Amino acid sequence: MARILLVEDDPALARGVSAMLRSKNYTVDVAEYGEDALEAALGEPYALIALDLGLPDIDGIEVLRRLRRSGSKIPVLVLSARDAVEDRVTGLDHGADDYMLKPFDPSEMEARIRALLRRSAGEASPLVTIGDLVIDPARATATLGGTVLALRRREWAVLERLAARPGKLVSKERLAAEIFGYDEPVAPNAVEVYVARLRRKLEPDGPEIRTVRGLGYLIDPA
Ligand code: CA
Numbered sequence: 001m002a003r004i005l006l007v008e009d010d011p012a013l014a015r016g017v018s019a020m021l022r023s024k025n026y027t028v029d030v031a032e033y034g035e036d037a038l039e040a041a042l043g044e045p046y047a048l049i050a051l052d053l054g055l056p057d058i059d060g061i062e063v064l065r066r067l068r069r070s071g072s073k074i075p076v077l078v079l080s081a082r083d084a085v086e087d088r089v090t091g092l093d094h095g096a097d098d099y100m101l102k103p104f105d106p107s108e109m110e111a112r113i114r115a116l117l118r119r120s121a122g123e124a125s126p127l128v129t130i131g132d133l134v135i136d137p138a139r140a141t142a143t144l145g146g147t148v149l150a151l152r153r154r155e156w157a158v159l160e161r162l163a164a165r166p167g168k169l170v171s172k173e174r175l176a177a178e179i180f181g182y183d184e185p186v187a188p189n190a191v192e193v194y195v196a197r198l199r200r201k202l203e204p205d206g207p208e209i210r211t212v213r214g215l216g217y218l219i220d221p222a
Helices: 011-023 034-043 060-069 085-093 106-124 153-163 172-179 190-202
Strands: 003-007 027-031 048-052 076-080 098-101 128-130 133-136 141-144 209-212 216-219
Touching: 003 011, 003 034, 011 027, 011 106, 027 034, 034 048, 034 060, 048 060, 048 106, 060 076, 060 085, 076 106, 098 106, 133 153, 153 172, 153 190, 153 216, 172 190, 172 216, 190 209
Parallel strands: 003 027, 003 048, 048 076, 076 098
Antiparallel strands: 128 133, 133 141, 209 216
C-alpha cells in the first residue's frame, strides 16, 4: 500500500522489520547509512520513514534535522536503543512524529505506522471525487457509483497518484517509483500492466485513464 523507508544498520533487525512490513503489504526500502537515507528520502516518494538513531555515518537525529530543514513533512518514526528521556525529547524536538524504544514488538510497530499514515493522509488528503469515482486516501479505498472497488496494492498506488492531480500528466517513471521499491525488479511494461488492470476496473462508468504516448498517463477529470 504505502512505500516505507527503513533506516537501520543492524542487518538482522532490518531484515526482520522489513519482512514484517512486507507481509502487511507495505513496499519497503532499507538504507543502512544516514547519507543514503537522506538521498533516498528526498528523491523518492515515501509515505513514512522508520529511522534508527545510531547509524554508521551521520546520526539519525542529524538525518531528521536535515530532512525537516529541506521542508519535508514526511512522517518519521524514530527507533532507538537508547533508553534516555533526553533522546526522546531531542527526537521529537527535531520533528519526529513518534518514537519507539528497542527492542520493540513488531505488531506494535505496525500499529504505530498505521496510525501515523492515517494521520498524515487525513491531514494531507481529503476525499477526491472524479465523476462517480470517490477516492479516500486516508482509508486507501475507492468507490465507483457507491460500490467499493476491489483494488490490489499496486493498482491502488497508480490510481492514488493519478487522482491526486486529475488532468495532469504523471510520468511512467514517477508511477514506477511509486509502486515499486528500488530493490524490486521492475519489468519494462509493469506500469502498463497495472494501468490496464485499473482501466478494466474503472469501466464502464469511471473516469478514463489516458495514455500520453512516450510520456505517461493522466486521469480524465471530466
Ligand atoms: Ca543502529
